[in-house]
Amino acid sequence: MVSFALSVFGVDWVFLKPYIVLGLALGGVYALSGVGVVVLYQATGVLNLAFGAIGAAGALIAYYLVNHTSWPHWVAYLACIVFGAAVNVVYGVLLGPAFAGRDPLVKMMGTLGLALILLGVMAWRAPAGGAFVRVLQLPTTNHRYEVFGAMVTLTQLLALAFALLLTIGTTAFLRFTKLGTAMRALASDREITATLGVPVRRVELVAWLGSGIVCGGAGLLLADLFTSLDYTALTFLVISSLAAALIGRLRSLWITLAGGLAVGLLQAVVTPYASITAYRTAAPFVLAIIALLYLGRHRTVTLSRTAG
């Protein structure tokens, strides 16, 4: 079916197969970070620009523990996840309530502040530069499989599976549990939810904790998939991974997952074409812009609360 559709456009299916596999693997990265962003946005109403920075800082800690201590590696990986959870919870406890009644834009800029602080601390404590490159390789990267002529590592499969599980798990959690319902209520109106007797702060704390764990886990996987632990790149990877989140309109986890995969696919599939291959990294932005414009085609005047 697909091969027929492709051959209609004069595309050689066999030739493209490895690129499609690679695209799905790459899409896993976008999907994973996109889903992570949407989960937090759904639960707390905060579009976390520090998502990448938290993950990068966690990965840096893991790198340090792996290379400079004799502790077992799993402790280092655990430390990364715990760090993500801790930073998120501290931010949520200290600043969450202060930002609660504010415009989503202000909340987003607040997390930019956190991202800048983390980036500054990382650059200060672990200066990058020169030929020195940090590499954090998960043991799963050593397992390679050949799928349709393309080499795929277990980490790439893990990222894809993690994104999928996260989507399924969060969807189920938000829909079927009491806490999840409270979270959804919280995301749409904090005041009314509080009036209904929901322990708002506690629910928010759980959301921050959960998303922090996702941040840490994603940071670990992304640091590996990125081949080198470049924390500036990881911090601002959030910009391109926002594309997947925007395709899902920051609302639908499933469309975000699909969007992430689509971005990865597009980016990989245009790789062999010389005329456009240099522009392939624009794929996330182009898809996000198209999606945003398509979804925003019905102009509505909304009465929003005064931005404050």
Next chain:
Amino acid sequence: MQLADVSSSFTERGVLRRSAVIVVFLGIVLFVLPAVLGADWIKTLTAVAIYAVVAAGLVTLYGRVGMISLGQIALLAVGTWTATRIAFAFDLPFPLLLLVTGAITCGVGVIIGLPALRLSGLYLALITLMAAGAVNVVLTTINFPNGGGGFTGRTSTPDLSGLEPVGRPGIAEGDTAYYRYTIVVCAIMFLLIALHFASKPGRAWAAIRESEPAALAAGVNIVRYKLWAFALASFTTGVAGGLLAAQLGNPTAFGFPTQDSLTLLAAALIGGIYSLWGAVIAGLFSQLAPFLFQAQWGIDPNFLLIIFGVGLLQVLLTAPRGIVVQMPQDIRNLGRLGARLYHKVSGPRGET
């Protein structure tokens, strides 16, 4: 954020005092600073003026109309690229080059802005960020013109003997002269924006910012005025890009990373997003502060990122109008506190 009183700041009382302050400020910047500061300072201050104009675009878009653009640095890059391309293709007088660059960048800004107007708030901010990302990819691929032919104006084998930098105006070839030239052009851009704030568009923008439905009901053509704001901010940013092109001579794509759009917005918020003086402070923060930290004081410039982050959080939480309003207030409070302490020490006089 309560801003009802800010929009009238240019028209009401104190116009004379305000003008006097501006004249003294410009006098110091134009004549005193070049006399006392070294060459690297002057280069840095030229960049400060250019980035202040970009920040003034943010003041227009967010401070006045309530729209956040996360793509201003990409727009600056478009301006710089356009100016470089035109400079290599034609032999235009410099002011004309700036005007044409401004007009083309204005067109690009409007093309991005027009469809984006259907979105609001967070989505508008994010679509500009996505556009900035796309522009950045395109620019890193085609790179800046270096004297080649065709649309991109780039050749892989540049004739090194003929590789001229973007020409500066004849009256301002040297760094100090070009600094003065930049200051004058930037002052004109600020004046252009200030005149908009003080007249009909400024009032329309204020109405849109406070409530879009109310503005609509009052007969404000929302699409027109929002586009106008985009056009104005893009034009001034384009002119700034032209200035930057001649300042750098041979600009490269590495000078305009997407994240700079985010950090510049942070700087503008810290400086004061509701005032043009805030834009000046934002320019100082984004260009002068790294120079001071690294070249002058020998402090790791990464501390600046931490200060930026803390400052951004502080501004968002406690001082939404930024340094430009907060600092005088704090100084006044401090003065009052000092006076009270003084009275306490010197004993009550008259009243109990």
